Amino acid sequence: xxxxxxxxxxxxxxxxxxxxxxxxxxxxxxxxxxxxxxxxxxxxxxxxxxxxxxxxxxxxxxxxxxxxxxxxxxxxxxxxxxxxxxxxxxxxxxxxxxxxxxxxxxxxxxxxxxxxxxxxxxxxxxxxxxxxxxxxxxxxxxxxxxxxxxxxxxxxxxxxxxxxxxxxxxxxxxxxxxxxxxxxxxxxxxxxxxxxxxxxxxxxxxxxxxxxxxxxxxxxxxxxxxxxxxxxxxxxxxxxxxxxxxxxxxxxxxxxxxxxxxxxxxxxxxxxxxxxxxxxxxxxxxxxxxxxxxxxxxxxxxxxxxxxxxxxxxxxxxxxxxxxxxxxxxxxxxxxxxxxxxxxxxxxxxxxxxxxxxxxxxxxxxxxxxxxxxxxxxxxxxxxxxxxxxxxxxxxxxxxxxxxxxxxxxxxxxxxxxxxxxxxxxxxxxxxxxxxxxxxxxxxxxxxxxxxxxxxxxxxxxxxxxxxxxxxxxxxxxxxxxxxxxxxxxxxxxxxxxxxxxxxxxxxxxxxxxxxxxxxxxxxxxxxxxxxxxxxxxxxxxxxxxxxxxxxxxxxxxxxxxxxxxxxxxxxxxxxxxxxxxxxxxxxxxxxxxxxxxxxxxxxxxxxxxxxx
Ligand code: ADP
Numbered sequence: 288x289x290x291x292x293x294x295x296x297x298x299x300x301x302x303x304x305x306x307x308x309x310x311x312x313x314x315x316x317x318x319x320x321x322x323x324x325x326x327x328x329x330x331x332x333x334x335x336x337x338x339x340x341x342x343x344x345x346x347x348x349x350x351x352x353x354x355x356x357x358x359x360x361x362x363x364x365x366x367x368x369x370x371x372x373x374x375x376x377x378x379x380x381x382x383x384x385x386x387x388x389x390x391x392x393x394x395x396x397x398x399x400x401x402x403x404x405x406x407x408x409x410x411x412x413x414x415x416x417x418x419x420x421x422x423x424x425x426x427x428x429x430x431x432x433x434x435x436x437x438x439x440x441x442x443x444x445x446x447x448x449x450x451x452x453x454x455x456x457x458x459x460x461x462x463x464x465x466x467x468x469x470x471x472x473x474x475x476x477x478x479x480x481x482x483x484x485x486x487x488x489x490x491x492x493x494x495x496x497x498x499x500x501x502x503x504x505x506x507x508x509x510x511x512x513x514x515x516x517x518x519x520x521x522x523x524x525x526x527x528x529x530x531x532x533x534x535x536x537x538x539x540x541x542x543x544x545x546x547x548x549x550x551x552x553x554x555x556x557x558x559x560x561x562x563x564x565x566x567x568x569x570x571x572x573x574x575x576x577x578x579x580x581x582x583x584x585x586x587x588x589x590x591x592x593x594x595x596x597x598x599x600x601x602x603x604x605x606x607x608x609x610x611x612x613x614x615x616x617x618x619x620x621x622x623x624x625x626x627x628x629x630x631x632x633x634x635x636x637x638x639x640x641x642x643x644x645x646x647x648x649x650x651x652x653x654x655x656x657x658x659x660x661x662x663x664x665x666x667x668x669x670x671x672x673x674x675x676x677x678x679x680x681x682x683x684x685x686x687x688x689x690x691x692x693x694x695x696x697x698x699x700x701x702x703x704x705x706x707x708x709x710x711x712x713x714x715x716x717x718x719x720x721x722x723x724x725x726x727x728x729x730x731x732x733x734x735x736x737x738x739x740x741x742x743x744x745x746x747x748x749x750x751x752x753x754x755x756x757x758x759x760x761x762x763x764x765x766x767x768x769x770x771x772x773x774x775x776x777x778x779x780x781x782x783x784x785x786x787x788x789x790x791x792x793x794x795x796x797x798x799x800x801x802x803x804x805x806x807x808x809x810x811x812x813x814x815x816x817x818x819x820x821x822x823x824x825x826x827x828x829x830x831x832x833x834x835x836x837x838x839x840x841x842x843x844x845x846x847x848x849x850x851x852x853x854x855x856x857x858x859x860x861x862x863x864x865x866x867x868x869x870x871x872x873x874x875x876x877x878x879x880x881x882x883x884x885x886x887x888x889x890x891x892x893x894x895x896x897x898x899x900x
Contacts, residue, residue, distance in 0.1 A: 293376060295446035314471070317421050318480070319487035319532045320414035321363050321463060324497035325350045326491045328461060329365020329587035332432050335368060337584075342368070342432035350491070352484070352507075354499035356475050363690045364462035365493075369431040375440040379427060414535075421474055422465035453614055475499070489513075492583065512583055514557040514604050518545045530559045533574065534602045538562055541654050544603075544639050548631065552624055556632050560640075564657040568600060575599050579619070580606035583696045585596070587640035590620055593723025595628055595672075597665035598636055600658050605632070637675045644679055644692070650707050652690050656680045659739070666745040677752060683715065685724060685891055686733040697753060700773035701732055701771035706758040707751075710766075711734040711743045711825040713880045721815040723844035730771040734760060743826040746858060761824070761879065762817035767807055784848035786856055791846060799882065800841040808847035815875040818843035824879045844872055863899045866892035 309534060313808050329348045336343035340362040343367050370378065419427050427440040437457045442448035467474055474480065477499045484495050490513035492600040513529045540559040547555045558577075565575045575590035575596075583606060587609045609624050619625060642652040655662075665676045681690040686699070696707060708727060712718035719734040727734045737746070745755045758765050784804055800818050808814060817823045817840070822830070827839040846853055846862055856867055869894045873883040885890040 290449050290451040292447055292449045306362050313537075314417070314420040314798065315483055316487070317417040318483050322350060322484070322488045323489060323532055324414060324494060325363060325365035325367060325461070325669045326488075326493055327366055327585070328369070328682070330367075330370040332366070332459070333584050334586060335432070335434075341432070342459070344432070349494045349495045351572055352495065352497045354475055354477060354480065355498070356500050359467050359472065359475060360464055361467065361480075362461065362464040362739055363464055365457065367432075367461040369434075369459045369461055370440075371431040371434070372436075372450065372452075374431070375427065375429060375438055376448075379440055379442075379448065401522065401805075416444070418465055421467055421471035423468045424806070425467075426463060426464040426467040428457065428464070430457045430459045434459070441714050475822075477502060481505075484508055486853040487528060487532050489525070490532075504889045512606070514545065514555050514606060515583070521545075529557075530602075533578075533604075534559065535640070536561060542639060542643060544635060544651075552609045552627050552631075554605060554607035554609065554628050555685045556603065556605050556635070558601050558632065558636065560601055560636075560654070560658075561656070562657070564600065564661075568658075568661060573599060576602040578604045580604060581610045581619075582608045586619065590625070592620060592625065594636075595629070595633055595669055595675075597663075597666065597669060598633065598659055600661060601636060608724045633672060637672065637679065638815045639641055640679045641675075644681075644809065648690070652681060655690070661740060663739060663741045663745055665747055667741060668723060679710070683735050683736045683738075684711075685710075685719070685727070685736055686731070696733060696735060697755065697759060699733060700755075701730070702877040703770045703864065704732060706756045706765065707735065708732065708760050709737055709742075709746060709756050710760050711746075711823060713737055713825070717880050720878070721761075722808060722811035722875070723816075723845060725809040725811060726767055726805075727760065729809050729882075730767055732767070740825075740829050743823070743829065749824075756827075759817075759823055761815075762821065764816075764819065784846075784853075786864050787848060787853060788846055790864065790869045791844070791871070794865045795844070795872050798841070798869070803841045803845055805841060805845040805847050808845065808850075811878075812847050812852050813875045814845050814851040815842040815872075815879060816845055824876075824881050828880075844875060859899065863895060866895040870896055 294439075316678065319497060329344075329350070332342060332344060339485065346366070348860040349364075351364045352363075353364070354360075355362070363805070408799060422444075424441070424443050428437055429440070430437040435456055437453035437455060439451050439453050440448055441451075450569045477497060478496055484497065484507040488495060490511070491508055491510045491514045492510055494506045495508045496504040497507050499727060513525065513661070516519045526543050530536055530540050530543070536559075539562070541562045542559075544556065544558040546647065556711065564794075565573075574595050575591075576599075577590070577593045578588050578590065579586045579590050581594060606626060607628060610619060630725075640651075643654075647861050659681060662676060663680060666673055679694055680693065682693060683689070683695065684691045684696065693707070710718050710721060710723055712721065714781075715736060715738055718724075724734055737743070743759075744761070749757060751757060788802055788804055792799075795802070799815075800821070805814070815824075821840040821842065824839075824842075827837075831837050848854075852867075852871075856864055869888065873885075
């Protein structure tokens, strides 16, 4: 076979440059990335050997690092699964995983925002390419397990790579040779590399040895899986390094959950909850990031059903001796053992989150701002855990102008209140200035302001909590006259007003389901409510985005008959009355975050009304 060259895919070169520049100050991590790949490859070979003994390694698993001070190279050799010729081109020739272009967009011009860049880089697993931070040439020689031919992949990390067949016969596995850049000669220092191995890769279960031209090979890591050690013997830094090297993170986790469970099912979990949400949290194809091990043999990074989807941001490791290694992935996936483990870790995560919320609500809110939306999916779809989930959710209290728990809301209900009042809106700003709140403010009744699209769904699905009904203040009908303070600024119904109501109704009959007198408005002249069986605008917007044909329902216009504008209305000419009635209706829509139903007419009406003030 002749040597052949291939260019990198369009994005790859660009990404490489960004990686090299934004990670420059952390370039030690190239070693962590390469060692982690080597260890993965060894685990893959073991796993694949369970069903295909021909690929098994007959001797001991090793990862060797060899420093050549004369040639100024470092070579990392593993006894892993190896890469076939086509795999060399496919896996090392492209970083074009899904979302690469959005990745690039987020990175462009983010020189000032290197932390964000690093987080993204970790998530894309450009691990192998970090080699180019320290090397100006990388040569990968690999023999796929079960075959005898070796192939060579070679690149300067600039434009592309070359692939050729090797004339030497080698054992299965991969070796990666780095020709160090002029400014990276410090990595020829044996002591330095040993320190880095210890720091980044101590937990890798395969022995990692190092040698150079003068010194014999010596093991540099303790080669014990971190999660098998008792939690009390593991330092915070060790946990943190483990998290970073296994899950591509650059910061510490928000939470670490490490337990050993013995009984009818034996398993160990070491779970991490990140501080920041990954970019693909809401992409349908996103898999969970829990690695399953059976008796310390790595099985899979993304077994479905290991953790509910509303906890899909939880990362970590599950190691169990209660499953059989020799079964297929499908059987593992559907086994009752896995279901039990899943239930148990879900409970654990919930109880840990509850604890952290209690300990430091402010810090919890930072976490909540990243993952709250996802957790709320659980309220909607995980009936079994709903009561536990609701205890850890944060909701925005209009009265406190801050996040609270639902329990806090219940504790602070006023006399006569038997419902949980909420308002959904697109933004907090919109909610805060909503006329729907006026009656509640005047009676000092708290309202939960909900701005995530999913809120409207889970609240209507749940219907009630602790015997208290959820009531949407822009949709449901309610009567505040017996709730809270009896002294109220809200208008009393009057006979004289009846005529005005009928008048307005006659002018906008085709636009609304009804026009009624308000008992809750204080400062605003009007508001729209959904009325019996109707949906509020927010829910309608979501439904419309899913089905453009959906037209929505007609609303009920509530009139504040004490408002000056309303009092003046009957005295105007018929033409002005008509325009003013329509303006009032459109204004109520706008306050709910909607467009006017007829923008053209709205602007004409506005002119008529202002000319006749
Ligand atoms: P990631 O490890 O996140 O997938 P990398 O860029 O580090 O991303 O590696 C890309 C792919 O190249 C890996 O998924 C793996 O298939 C392959 N690979 C890298 N290093 C090795 C190795 N030492 N042995 C076998 N395959 C490897």
